[in-house]
Amino acid sequence: MKPLILITNDDGYAARGIQALTEVAREFGEVVVMAPAQNASAKSLSLTTKVPIRVRDIRQEEGLSSYACDGTPVDCLKLAVEHFCPRRPDLVLSGINHGSNSSINILYSGTMGAVLEATTLGFPAIGFSLLHHSPDADFEPSQPIVRHLVSHVLDHGLPPDVALNVNIPRLASADIKGIRLCRQSKAQWRDSFEKRIDPLGRPYWWLTGKFVCDNPTTDSDEWALAHGYVSVVPIHTDYTDFPALESLQSIQQF
Amino acid sequence: MKPLILITNDDGYAARGIQALTEVAREFGEVVVMAPAQNASAKSLSLTTKVPIRVRDIRQEEGLSSYACDGTPVDCLKLAVEHFCPRRPDLVLSGINHGSNSSINILYSGTMGAVLEATTLGFPAIGFSLLHHSPDADFEPSQPIVRHLVSHVLDHGLPPDVALNVNIPRLASADIKGIRLCRQSKAQWRDSFEKRIDPLGRPYWWLTGKFVCDNPTTDSDEWALAHGYVSVVPIHTDYTDFPALESLQSIQQF
Numbered sequence: 001m002k003p004l005i006l007i008t009n010d011d012g013y014a015a016r017g018i019q020a021l022t023e024v025a026r027e028f029g030e031v032v033v034m035a036p037a038q039n040a041s042a043k044s045l046s047l048t049t050k051v052p053i054r055v056r057d058i059r060q061e062e063g064l065s066s067y068a069c070d071g072t073p074v075d076c077l078k079l080a081v082e083h084f085c086p087r088r089p090d091l092v093l094s095g096i097n098h099g100s101n102s103s104i105n106i107l108y109s110g111t112m113g114a115v116l117e118a119t120t121l122g123f124p125a126i127g128f129s130l131l132h133h134s135p136d137a138d139f140e141p142s143q144p145i146v147r148h149l150v151s152h153v154l155d156h157g158l159p160p161d162v163a164l165n166v167n168i169p170r171l172a173s174a175d176i177k178g179i180r181l182c183r184q185s186k187a188q189w190r191d192s193f194e195k196r197i198d199p200l201g202r203p204y205w206w207l208t209g210k211f212v213c214d215n216p217t218t219d220s221d222e223w224a225l226a227h228g229y230v231s232v233v234p235i236h237t238d239y240t241d242f243p244a245l246e247s248l249q250s251i252q253q254f
Numbered sequence: 255m256k257p258l259i260l261i262t263n264d265d266g267y268a269a270r271g272i273q274a275l276t277e278v279a280r281e282f283g284e285v286v287v288m289a290p291a292q293n294a295s296a297k298s299l300s301l302t303t304k305v306p307i308r309v310r311d312i313r314q315e316e317g318l319s320s321y322a323c324d325g326t327p328v329d330c331l332k333l334a335v336e337h338f339c340p341r342r343p344d345l346v347l348s349g350i351n352h353g354s355n356s357s358i359n360i361l362y363s364g365t366m367g368a369v370l371e372a373t374t375l376g377f378p379a380i381g382f383s384l385l386h387h388s389p390d391a392d393f394e395p396s397q398p399i400v401r402h403l404v405s406h407v408l409d410h411g412l413p414p415d416v417a418l419n420v421n422i423p424r425l426a427s428a429d430i431k432g433i434r435l436c437r438q439s440k441a442q443w444r445d446s447f448e449k450r451i452d453p454l455g456r457p458y459w460w461l462t463g464k465f466v467c468d469n470p471t472t473d474s475d476e477w478a479l480a481h482g483y484v485s486v487v488p489i490h491t492d493y494t495d496f497p498a499l500e501s502l503q504s505i506q507q508f
Contacts, residue, residue: 044298045361052450052458074362078446079459104374106493107299108328116493120358120442148508156505161440162498179508183494186415188374192332196306204306205333232505234498239360239370240437244416244488251410251486254402254433 002063003029003154006089006123008076009097010040010110013058013068017096020139021128022064024146025093028154030063032089034080036110037068041099043110045074045117053079073114081121091154092118095128095166096146098137102129102167102221102231103185103213115163119237124153125163131225132170141173145230148179158234165233169225177228184233185222187213256317257283257408260343260377262330263351264294264364267312267322271350274393275382276318278400279347282408284317286343288334290364291322295353297364299371300326307333327368335375345408346372349382349420350400352391356383356421356475356485357439357467369417373491378407379417385479386424395427399484402433412488419487423479431482438487439474441467 005025009018013035025031037056048071059066067084069076073094081089097111106112111127118125126149130142145168158164165184169176192209216222221231259279263272267289279285291310302325313320321338323330327348335343351365360366365381372379380403384396399422412418419438423430446463470476475485 042301042303044300044367046298046300046364047296047362047461049296049461052460053447054456054458075447075461078443078463082445082447083449083459104491107370107374107491108301110300113298116361120361122442145508149505152505159495159498159501162495165493179506181499181502181506183496183499184492186492188376189332191336193307193329193336195337202308204308205337206306207301207303207329209332230508232502233493234495234502235493236495237358237361237493238438238440239419239487239489239491239493241413241416241488241490242437244413245435245437247413248435248486248488251403251406252433252435254399254484 003090004085004087005029005031005091005093006080006085007031007033007093008035008073008114009095010036010043010073011098012036012039015098016137017098017139020143021093021096021146024143026063028150032080032085033066034069034076034084036073036076037070040072040110042108043072043113044108045113046072048072048075073110074117077114077117089123092123092125096139096142097129099133100129100131100167101127101165102225103187106165112165116237119161119163124158126153126166128166130168142168144173161236162234165235167221167225167231169228171228175228176230179232180224180229182221182224182231182233183219185213185216185220187211257344258339258341259283259285259345259347260334260339261285261287261347262289262327262368263349264290264297264327265352266290266293269352271352271393274397275347275350275400278397280317282404286334286339287320288323288330288338290327290330291324294326294364296362297326297367298362299328299367302326302329327364328371331368331371343377346377346379350393350396351383353387354383354385354421355381355419356479357441360419366419370491373415373417378412380407380420382420384422396422398427415490416488419489421475421479421485423482425482429482430484433486434478434483436475436478436485436487437473439467439470439476441465
């Protein structure tokens with residue numbers, strides 16, 4: 001039986017990035033797409049708890065079932081696995097995101113939220129992002145990279161409870177230097193809110209901010225991307241800081 | 255100068271849990287509260303990107319400034335640090351959450367999303383949750399635990415980039431066995447969506463689901479809570495799976 005590949009994203013079902021990803025996935029197996037009906041960027045792993053969710057049928061053809069759902073990326077994934085997949089998926093893909101999810105951007109990303117969720121559910125999963133925010137971004141140079149990584153993961157699997165966060169530099173195929181396994185860079189978002197005054201004189205705040213990653217180490221994703229490589233960060237959902245289990249022993253004396 | 259403590263949560267500024275937390279925090283220093291105006295549970299680290307944010311002044315008195323904001327817990331934290339704190343906070347607290355954020359619940363929690371955000375901004379941070387969902391939950395037995403942990407962290411600090419995920423069993427003070435440093439348990443949410451039919455015959459889905467943690471190990475938070483202990487999991491925001499950096503080397507051959 002052909003592999004079953006479940007796909008979602010956070011830019012919405014109609015985005016170019018998810019279309020480019022779906023094209024490649026169909027070369028490998030049967031595909032179910034369940035993606036947000038609207039843009040759901042920066043939704044992290046949020047869940048829709050207060051309202052019911054509707055699902056719209058987008059496209060049904062040989063080897064492809066596509067749906068749009070008004071939930072978050074994590075809602076999409078849970079719902080698809082339980083109610084819209086003909087069997088357990090062999091692989092979960094998310095993206096291709098319009099814009100970077102490297103470094104700490106993984107914390108906020110809906111695209112990567114779905115990947116982390118897939119990991120909790122026991123599925124191998126890969127999140128793809130292109131370092132180009134535009135809705136018209138060209139995803140063609142990303143497709144050979146997606147093809148290589150999907151093929152590798154279908155053939156070899158991933159370690160248990162590990163997923164991949166893949167970021168692709170905005171370069172022509174010929175200029176991409178290769179694929180580098182990396183660690184997540186340490187970074188920070190600064191100056192996140194701008195104060196403005198509305199026409200009635202009342203203050204409001206708009207989200208803004210700049211990403212700051214000083215001196216990324218050569219083993220990190222920011223370094224790889226800045227040097228023309230595709231970054232692949234193996235990630236997991238266990239947030240425990242194990243060294244601190246030793247150093248904080250005295251906190252137990254209550 | 256007294257320490258400055260910044261407080262948020264995801265149950266909203268009016269919840270009993272944040273009031274109990276604020277009471278204890280005020281024993282230690284000056285407090286700024288910036289919390290969601292409405293319940294923002296299960297918002298994870300989501301950001302408000304499409305609409306501006308308003309802030310409402312709730313209370314100003316000696317040693318306490320309290321605000322409600324219509325953003326997510328992460329929005330609250332960023333906004334408070336940049337525009338509402340008189341100086342850099344010495345400590346960030348979140349909660350006390352009405353309901354557990356142990357194990358993988360940390361992935362979805364807005365309360366813990368704010369704690370992870372605080373870590374990216376370089377602040378020591380503690381998230382507190384009581385294993386009792388009710389809006390009327392009794393937080394009095396939680397207060398001595400909060401007092402102990404806040405005091406310990408103000409006195410000794412935390413390792414760089416490490417925060418604490420504290421869960422408190424629903425027990426009378428006398429029945430709490432102690433505080434245990436733990437690792438995050440592996441678990442899963444199952445059967446997450448229920449299909450229903452609306453009065454016009456159209457399907458919709460409601461979020462539901464049950465938390466499943468089979469045979470938690472004795473070093474884990476679920477084990478500690480099930481045995482009457484407060485669980486303290488040191489956490490970080492680096493999702494890299496370091497063992498996989500070795501085992502996945504061949505994926506770079508592109």
